Amino acid sequence: MTWxxxxxxxxxxxxxxxxxxLVAIGYTMVYGILRxxxxxxxxxxxxGAYALFYLVLVFTLPxxxxxxxxxxxxxxxxxxxxxxxxxxxxxxxxxxxxxxxIGVSFFLENVGLVVFGGRPKPFAVPQFFTxxxxxxAVRIMNLTWVxxxxxxxxxxxxxxxxxxxxxxxxxxxxxxxMETSRLMAIDVNRTISxxxxxxxxxxxxxxxxxxxxxxxxxPLMGIIPGLKAFIAAVLGGIGSxxxxxxxxFLLGMxxxxxxxxxxxxSGFRDAFAxxxxxxxxxxxxxxxxxxxxxxxx
Amino acid sequence: MRRLIQAVLGVTLLILLTSLxxxxxxxxxxxxxxxxxxxxxMAAGGQMTWEGIALAHEMQPTVxxxxxxxxxxxxxxxxxxxxxxxxxxxEQEKVVAIIGSYGSSNSIAGGDVAExxxxxxxxxxxxxxxVTQGKKFVFRAxxxxxxxxxVMAKYAFHNLKLTKVAxxxxxxxxxxxxxxNYFKKTFTKLTGDPKSVVAEVAYQTGDQDFTAQLTQVxxxxxxALFVPGYFxxxxxxxxxxxxxxxxxxxxxxxxxxxxxLMSIGGKAVEGVTISSFYSAEAPANEVARKFVAAxxxxxxxxxxxxxALGFDTxxxxxxxxxxxxxxxxxxxxxxxATTKGFIGVTGSITIDENGDATKDAVILRVENGVFRYVTTxxx
Numbered sequence: 001m002t003w004x005x006x007x008x009x010x011x012x013x014x015x016x017x018x019x020x021x022l023v024a025i026g027y028t029m030v031y032g033i034l035r036x037x038x039x040x041x042x043x044x045x046x047x048g049a050y051a052l053f054y055l056v057l058v059f060t061l062p063x064x065x066x067x068x069x070x071x072x073x074x075x076x077x078x079x080x081x082x083x084x085x086x087x088x089x090x091x092x093x094x095x096x097x098x099x100x101x102i103g104v105s106f107f108l109e110n111v112g113l114v115v116f117g118g119r120p121k122p123f124a125v126p127q128f129f130t131x132x133x134x135x136x137a138v139r140i141m142n143l144t145w146v147x148x149x150x151x152x153x154x155x156x157x158x159x160x161x162x163x164x165x166x167x168x169x170x171x172x173x174x175x176x177x178m179e180t181s182r183l184m185a186i187d188v189n190r191t192i193s194x195x196x197x198x199x200x201x202x203x204x205x206x207x208x209x210x211x212x213x214x215x216x217x218x219p220l221m222g223i224i225p226g227l228k229a230f231i232a233a234v235l236g237g238i239g240s241x242x243x244x245x246x247x248x249f250l251l252g253m254x255x256x257x258x259x260x261x262x263x264x265x266s267g268f269r270d271a272f273a274x275x276x277x278x279x280x281x282x283x284x285x286x287x288x289x290x291x292x293x294x295x296x297x
Numbered sequence: 298m299r300r301l302i303q304a305v306l307g308v309t310l311l312i313l314l315t316s317l318x319x320x321x322x323x324x325x326x327x328x329x330x331x332x333x334x335x336x337x338x339m340a341a342g343g344q345m346t347w348e349g350i351a352l353a354h355e356m357q358p359t360v361x362x363x364x365x366x367x368x369x370x371x372x373x374x375x376x377x378x379x380x381x382x383x384x385x386x387x388e389q390e391k392v393v394a395i396i397g398s399y400g401s402s403n404s405i406a407g408g409d410v411a412e413x414x415x416x417x418x419x420x421x422x423x424x425x426x427x428v429t430q431g432k433k434f435v436f437r438a439x440x441x442x443x444x445x446x447x448v449m450a451k452y453a454f455h456n457l458k459l460t461k462v463a464x465x466x467x468x469x470x471x472x473x474x475x476x477x478n479y480f481k482k483t484f485t486k487l488t489g490d491p492k493s494v495v496a497e498v499a500y501q502t503g504d505q506d507f508t509a510q511l512t513q514v515x516x517x518x519x520x521a522l523f524v525p526g527y528f529x530x531x532x533x534x535x536x537x538x539x540x541x542x543x544x545x546x547x548x549x550x551x552x553x554x555x556x557x558l559m560s561i562g563g564k565a566v567e568g569v570t571i572s573s574f575y576s577a578e579a580p581a582n583e584v585a586r587k588f589v590a591a592x593x594x595x596x597x598x599x600x601x602x603x604x605a606l607g608f609d610t611x612x613x614x615x616x617x618x619x620x621x622x623x624x625x626x627x628x629x630x631x632x633x634a635t636t637k638g639f640i641g642v643t644g645s646i647t648i649d650e651n652g653d654a655t656k657d658a659v660i661l662r663v664e665n666g667v668f669r670y671v672t673t674x675x676x
Contacts, residue, residue: 004516009509012506012508012512113336120340213505215533216505216557218337218340223503255506255509259513
């Protein structure tokens with residue numbers, strides 16, 4: 001393998017990894033605060049892409065405005081999902097909420113099939129994003145750097161929200177002890193709604209970026225990215241926001257390098273990703289940046 | 298006297314009753330099951346096939362004096378769902394024959410169920426040889442991949458003068474793996490160089506990022522890329538290949554024949570050359586001309602090969618029921634097996650001892666966002 005090919009693959013890996021990272025930080029944030037693996041995250045991601053698709057198609061709004069409205073719409077949908085499917089199970093065993101999340105995931109996929117139709121739709125990509133150029137012999141397009149930069153910016157914004165604001169303090173308090181937080185006059189329902197709004201907005205941003213890079217959207221498009229983001233979140237230590245970012249980049253890079261160095265195994269890329277999940281769970285269940293949680297009895 | 302009247306009355310009643318049931322039976326519809334991917338990655342192919350079937354049904358809604366009822370089940374582009382769909386058609390709907398499905402993996406899974414149940418099945422566009430292999434009740438209306446792979450390999454070697462190609466296949470699809478192998482076999486034989494396929498890389502249904510594989514293809518210095526996958530993947534592959542700065546031609550098989558290739562791929566798919574079953578620009582016969590006109594007036598667009606094959610498959614099944622003169626699945630199966638010189642939109646169909654049809658292939662190329670007819674290749 002020549003240096004040029006290797007560097008091209010590094011660019012490919014960064015670009016794929018940053019997409020995983022973007023989806024994974026929303027995943028991990030919801031888990032960190034509620035201890036709920038939101039399996040519907042990938043489907044919220046799909047809704048984000050469709051929201052933008054229809055805003056551009058039907059209302060022909062300028063691109064940046066549609067982008068913001070699509071994210072807001074998806075955030076509202078995330079809050080509605082929480083209100084309908086998770087809040088009634090707040091005091092139920094954790095497994096009930098998990099099963100409810102799987103139900104929401106199937107529900108959204110099938111509603112998507114009925115409402116949007118099963119045929120993949122072409123996603124309109126503004127010229128700016130696909131503008132490509134060469135650096136040396138490495139081909140880069142604007143999306144290749146836009147996605148990591150956006151991911152980083154959203155990561156910093158999220159860290160600020162969780163660690164530097166009062167709402168973030170409430171979130172962290174709830175993640176420690178929901179009952180006591182309530183006694184301390186924290187509005188638990190509102191804080192959890194906010195958590196879902198932010199998580200879903202991140203999913204929407206991820207879905208839109210994904211659709212810009214792979215401009216073909218269908219109602220089942222969220223399944224694989226959702227699973228990959230889940231692996232990335234576990235790899236980085238589920239619940240840890242910077243960990244999810246790291247996990248996403250690592251997973252994307254590993255997948256690309258697997259294909260680059262062992263092209264004969266290129267068909268087993270997904271199997272490899274799940275193998276990473278199994279190994280991490282066996283060797284270091286808390287992930288790379290996660291903290292061991294001691295259960296108090 | 299009273300006994301005589303009673304007897305006459307009894308006989309009359311009996312005759313009336315039997316004729317009534319016969320009447321009821323003749324009015325009862327004949328059920329034909331259809332399973333196609335109406336959702337999922339192959340939805341475009343399945344939906345266009347269904348449009349062709351529905352049009353054929355509209356033009357020929359009865360056989361043996363009874364109406365035909367089509368029962369459509371969505372197989373969601375999935376093998377397991379295909380097997381379930383056929384089981385449902387057989388057990389619940391009690392169909393006498395089955396049409397489907399787009400996608401060889403779907404047809405192989407569905408065909409197993411139909412074969413065990415003893416219900417004849419005709420696949421419209423599944424080209425992998427395994428679909429009919431060793432099965433007595435499964436037939437097809439299209440050509441098979443050993444022929445298609447040969448057609449594209451010869452086209453690449455003779456017409457495009459290529460000596461080094463790369464292959465990017467979908468390992469989760471029997472169609473893709475099969476076609477890649479047949480292409481490779483003929484191409485290496487033509488060039489006389491087993492290394493003339495300079496890169497053979499793979500992906501899996503559902504993958505959307507092909508940059509690593511394509512970087513491999515580019516560094517292998519291939520002169521062209523053969524993509525024996527489905528239209529949606531091929532559109533993304535073409536886009537990513539161009540974004541990586543490569544301008545090599547892209548070749549593919551019949552599964553690229555869908556408008557989605559152009560609507561998703563845009564400028565990147567210009568020049569993509571594929572083999573397919575038929576072209577609306579070069580109708581083979583009078584049936585094809587009529588079909589194109591009827592399809593255009595019903596759906597307001599030009600039919601692709603899958604619509605044509607859906608149309609042909611329905612007519613082939615109805616023709617077999619008519620020749621069998623009964624709705625007994627076994628009789629229909631025997632009639633299908635002896636189909637000879639059936640004139641369809643996609644040419645003349647004769648079923649051989651394997652249950653396959655031998656037919657011409659056409660070469661199409663994308664020009665200004667539409668498939669244009671290049672040439673016809675005879676087996």
